[in-house]
Amino acid sequence: MSEKESEFFLEELFFTRTDTRGVLKSGNSVFHRVSGFDWEELLNKPHNIIRHPNMPRGTFHYLWQELKLHNPIAAYVQNRSKDFGQYWVFALALPVPDGFLSIRLKPSSGLLDTVSRLYEKILQLESKLKPSESQEELLRSIIDMGYASYQEFMTEALIVELDSRHQKLTGKRVPELVLLNDLNEINKSMCKIPTRILETYKSILWTPLNLEITALKLGEVGRAVGVVASTYQKMILELEKQIKLFEEISLVVDKEMREATFLQAANYLISEIVTFFLNDQRNEYVDADKELKYLNDLKSNYEEKVENILKKVNVTLNNFSGICKTLRDIILSIEVIRVTGKVEISRLEMAHEFSAILNDLTNFQKELTDNMVKLQNALNKSSEIVINMLA
Numbered sequence: 001m002s003e004k005e006s007e008f009f010l011e012e013l014f015f016t017r018t019d020t021r022g023v024l025k026s027g028n029s030v031f032h033r034v035s036g037f038d039w040e041e042l043l044n045k046p047h048n049i050i051r052h053p054n055m056p057r058g059t060f061h062y063l064w065q066e067l068k069l070h071n072p073i074a075a076y077v078q079n080r081s082k083d084f085g086q087y088w089v090f091a092l093a094l095p096v097p098d099g100f101l102s103i104r105l106k107p108s109s110g111l112l113d114t115v116s117r118l119y120e121k122i123l124q125l126e127s128k129l130k131p132s133e134s135q136e137e138l139l140r141s142i143i144d145m146g147y148a149s150y151q152e153f154m155t156e157a158l159i160v161e162l163d164s165r166h167q168k169l170t171g172k173r174v175p176e177l178v179l180l181n182d183l184n185e186i187n188k189s190m191c192k193i194p195t196r197i198l199e200t201y202k203s204i205l206w207t208p209l210n211l212e213i214t215a216l217k218l219g220e221v222g223r224a225v226g227v228v229a230s231t232y233q234k235m236i237l238e239l240e241k242q243i244k245l246f247e248e249i250s251l252v253v254d255k256e257m258r259e260a261t262f263l264q265a266a267n268y269l270i271s272e273i274v275t276f277f278l279n280d281q282r283n284e285y286v287d288a289d290k291e292l293k294y295l296n297d298l299k300s301n302y303e304e305k306v307e308n309i310l311k312k313v314n315v316t317l318n319n320f321s322g323i324c325k326t327l328r329d330i331i332l333s334i335e336v337i338r339v340t341g342k343v344e345i346s347r348l349e350m351a352h353e354f355s356a357i358l359n360d361l362t363n364f365q366k367e368l369t370d371n372m373v374k375l376q377n378a379l380n381k382s383s384e385i386v387i388n389m390l391a
Contacts, residue, residue, distance in 0.1 A: 006085035008034045010106050011169055013269075013276045017294060019099040022047045022064070026291050029281040031104075036082035039285035052080040056122040058134025062150070063093060065135070070095045072266060074154040076107060076115040088112060090161045092269055096294055103273045109164040111157055114145070148191065148254075155262040159184055162265060176268065180261055183385045187257040190378040194250040197371050201236075201243055204364040208233040211341070211357050221348060228341040232361075235334045242327050249320050256316055257382065260309045264389065267302040274299050310390050317383050324379065328372055335365050 008014075014030035024042050032039060035050050042049065051060075055078050066073040074092045081087065089104035090112075122137050129137065139150055147153040163177045212229035215222035274295045282288050338361050345354045 003084065003086045006034050006036065006079075006081040006083075006087040008087045008089070008106050010108060010165060013103060013105055013273050015101060015103045015273055015277070015295075016047065017096065017099060017101045017291065018047050020068075022100075024049070025099065026286050028277055028286070028291075029283070032283075034081065034087060035079075036085065039283070041082070043285060050079045050081070052078040052086055054078055054086075054119065054123060056119050056126060056134050056138065057131040058122060058126075058129070058136070058138045059119070061131040061135045062138060067093055067095060067100050072262070074158050074266075076112060076119075076157070077104075078116070078119070088116075090157065092158065092266055094266070094270075094298060096298060101294060101298065103269055105161060105165055105269070107161055108168055109157075109160045111160060118142075118145075148188075151258060151262070152188070155258055155265070156184055156188075158262065158265045158269070162268060177265075179385050179388060180265055180268075183257065183382060184261045186378050186382050186385075187254060187261065190375060190382070191250065191254040193371050193375045193378070194247050197368065197375075198243060198247060200364060200367045200371065201239065204236070204360060207357055207360045207364070208236055211354070211361075214353060214357065218348070218350065224344045225341060225348070225354070228337060228344055232334065232337045232341065235330065235337060239327075239330050239334065242323070242330055246323050246327055249316070249323055253313075253316055253320050256309065256313045260306070260313050260386070263302060263306050263309055267299070267306050270295070270299045270302055307390070310386055314383070314386050314390065317379060317386065321376075321379055321383075324372065324376060328376075331365070331368050331372065335369075338362070338365055 008030070012030045014028050014034065016027040016031055017025050019025055024045055024047050027042065032042070035042065037049070048060075059075055059077070063073050063075060072092065072094045074090065076088065077091050078086055078088050088107055090107040091102050091104045093100055093102040118138075118141050122134060122141065125137060126134050142150050142153045145153070147156070159177065159180050163173060163181055166172075166174050166177065208229050212226055212233065215226035215229055218225075274292075277288075277292060277295060280288070341361075342358060345351050345358065348354075
């Protein structure tokens with residue numbers, strides 16, 4: 001028999017504030033209504049009074065682990081009301097002075113179905129798992145879904161849920177959320193390109209040496225080709241150094257851009273809950289002025305964080321563009337050497353012996369160039385979006 005669903009409407013938002021132990025200290029009227037509890041039953045009680053038994057323990061284990069490290073965290077959560085109704089929320093939990101504050105919206109994207117099935121799978125295993133092991137299963141499953149990390153997943157989920165909510169409420173998209181979604185998608189695709197470039201490089205690592213060995217076997221006839229092969233090998237080693245530097249900064253770009261998109265999306269939701277709470281029903285149990293100060297301080301804090309990280313990302317993207325230019329220059333030099341080698345080989349009577357090696361070098365050059373073009377296009381788009389956000 002399915003549980004009844006507690007009424008939590010798309011246009012609503014609610015928040016709760018707890019101390020560092022997870023004891024409820026406050027909330028808004030929507031939380032009070034949806035939970036079904038009286039304020040006396042909620043205040044100074046553990047937040048898990050609304051925990052649904054269908055929620056994997058590993059999810060909360062991870063949430064609290066991150067919060068205790070003072071990291072913001074977001075997750076899909078199924079809650080239970082006093083009359084045993086159930087309701088899903090997408091929760092953004094944030095550290096505040098003396099505890100934590102969690103903002104909830106009603107999820108409306110297709111990600112909810114995916115996550116609910118994932119939770120069901122983990123729940124079936126939990127009788128044999130410790131909370132930490134359940135957490136490991138959760139994080140492993142998120143990666144199996146195609147995300148690089150839980151942070152990448154929660155960033156996308158937050159943006160997708162905000163975007164879906166506003167489209168359903170207003171019939172149109174919010175430009176700021178469109179930019180965030182675009183930046184997130186560009187970053188996801190961009191962070192895969194350095195890996196592909198590295199794999200392409202590894203596939204060609206021994207080919208110049210093979211070319212040189214084949215040329216040496218031909219003696220004097222193959223000397224010119226051998227010189228070309230030796231030069232090519234030196235350029236490949238130079239390329240390796242640049243790729244390592246390229247790979248290092250690409251990880252920085254990925255981390256900073258993901259942080260920027262998450263903080264901007266979080267800031268958007270924080271601004272919404274501030275506006276929502278200004279129009280909230282007042283009651284004797286909640287000190288509205290005190291809670292509004294918590295929310296406004298949080299808003300100011302995140303506005304500052306967003307501005308700082310966007311400035312940082314802008315500098316990093318410019319540095320990355322410089323490294324990419326150096327890499328493209330090396331690739332162009334390698335291409336010149338490859339063409340020279342092809343000309344020299346064509347003069348040999350035994351040119352057919354080099355055909356497989358030439359094909360490998362040609363394919364390498366094409367893949368490398370194509371990936372660099374894609375990366376530069378992504379960098380240009382990212383820079384444009386970040387500049388628009390800073391404006």
